[in-house]
Amino acid sequence: MKNREPENTKEKRLIEIAESFDGVGKVQKVSRYGMGHINDTFLVEGEKRYIMQRINDKIFGNVPRLMQNIVGVTEYIKKGSGAPEEECLSVIFSNGSPFIRTEEGWFRLYNFISAGVSIERVPTAEELYLSAKGFGAFQAALDGYPAESLYPSIPDFHNTLKRYEKFLSAVEADAFGRKKEVEKEIAFVTERKEYCGRVVRALESGELPCRVTHNDTKLNNVLIDPVGKRPVTVIDLDTVMPGSVLYDFGDGIRSGASTAAEDERDLDKVHFSRELFEAYADGFAGEAGKRLTEKETELLHFGAILMTYECGMRFLTDYLEGDVYFKVHRDGHNLDRARTQFKLVSEMEREERFMRETVKKHAGK
Numbered sequence: 001m002k003n004r005e006p007e008n009t010k011e012k013r014l015i016e017i018a019e020s021f022d023g024v025g026k027v028q029k030v031s032r033y034g035m036g037h038i039n040d041t042f043l044v045e046g047e048k049r050y051i052m053q054r055i056n057d058k059i060f061g062n063v064p065r066l067m068q069n070i071v072g073v074t075e076y077i078k079k080g081s082g083a084p085e086e087e088c089l090s091v092i093f094s095n096g097s098p099f100i101r102t103e104e105g106w107f108r109l110y111n112f113i114s115a116g117v118s119i120e121r122v123p124t125a126e127e128l129y130l131s132a133k134g135f136g137a138f139q140a141a142l143d144g145y146p147a148e149s150l151y152p153s154i155p156d157f158h159n160t161l162k163r164y165e166k167f168l169s170a171v172e173a174d175a176f177g178r179k180k181e182v183e184k185e186i187a188f189v190t191e192r193k194e195y196c197g198r199v200v201r202a203l204e205s206g207e208l209p210c211r212v213t214h215n216d217t218k219l220n221n222v223l224i225d226p227v228g229k230r231p232v233t234v235i236d237l238d239t240v241m242p243g244s245v246l247y248d249f250g251d252g253i254r255s256g257a258s259t260a261a262e263d264e265r266d267l268d269k270v271h272f273s274r275e276l277f278e279a280y281a282d283g284f285a286g287e288a289g290k291r292l293t294e295k296e297t298e299l300l301h302f303g304a305i306l307m308t309y310e311c312g313m314r315f316l317t318d319y320l321e322g323d324v325y326f327k328v329h330r331d332g333h334n335l336d337r338a339r340t341q342f343k344l345v346s347e348m349e350r351e352e353r354f355m356r357e358t359v360k361k362h363a364g365k
Contacts, residue, residue: 060307084281114222116232134222136287213243250303289363301355
């Protein structure tokens with residue numbers, strides 16, 4: 001890259017921060033990168049390319065512990081996966097630290113993985129299969145990692161019992177007078193309250209093993225090689241925590257096996273897709289299935305119902321509380337989101353036998 005002057009003082013400062021990481025050398029350019037909504041992400045260009053992020057410490061309050069999680073998981077994968085080092089996510093250190101704290105915030109640096117791309121659109125069945133294969137391989141690579149050693153970066157993130165308690169409090173308070181508009185949706189949630197404790201209690205009793213879970217298994221969190229048609233690596237590890245494999249499988253189905261966008265207003269367009277479900281089950285269970293217990297295999301399909309139900313409940317809770325958590329871009333945005341999730345739950349419930357048998361088939365059990 002030819003030498004160039006930074007366009008402004010802000011970029012100059014970002015260049016200084018990037019150059020503070022070990023081995024980076026002279027940086028020519030730092031620019032915004034990607035479509036993330038939580039952290040600020042930048043492409044660093046010099047002799048090599050890197051990904052630098054300013055960590056959102058309002059959401060992730062303990063950055064040192066967060067980075068301890070990420071370093072532990074990435075190093076474990078790198079040692080055990082057998083993948084080429086340039087295709088493994090690596091944290092770049094600065095004087096022995098996996099982050100830098102500045103007046104501008106907390107920063108971290110990753111290697112830039114050029115072999116794969118992040119897909120930011122509605123997936124094809126093949127792309128969803130590759131995404132699932134990536135997350136299944138992630139789960140397999142971390143089999144044996146001491147999940148209990150991980151710091152819960154967002155406490156009770158998938159504790160559906162506590163999500164339900166928060167929902168009931170929002171209904172009771174009715175702080176914005178919206179309860180009367182959503183009686184049907186409130187009833188939908190309360191009629192299924194027995195869903196809430198099923199996985200939480202199974203984890204507590206040991207009926208389901210506690211594993212390392214990603215907890216944000218959207219398509220765009222797996223880098224995919226579009227030429228070789230393969231998953232390269234899993235990214236965005238901020239929500240890696242102890243949990244159940246049902247969470248990761250379920251969230252992948254929730255976000256990937258729908259025929260419409262998450263905020264689609266026309267519910268006639270929103271359907272659970274058997275084709276997309278099978279593609280995901282094939283990829284995920286095909287990679288992780290042999291490492292799953294019989295109980296996990298039996299309940300994996302339920303993770304899709306639970307995560308979709310939980311997410312819809314969270315959208316509805318936020319709507320009742322005045323849209324304080326999820327970003328909204330129109331009136332009733334969170335309500336629209338909740339309704340799509342509840343439509344999917346209803347259809348999944350009718351397809352439960354198909355879902356269970358499909359998982360068993362692809363898990364080889």
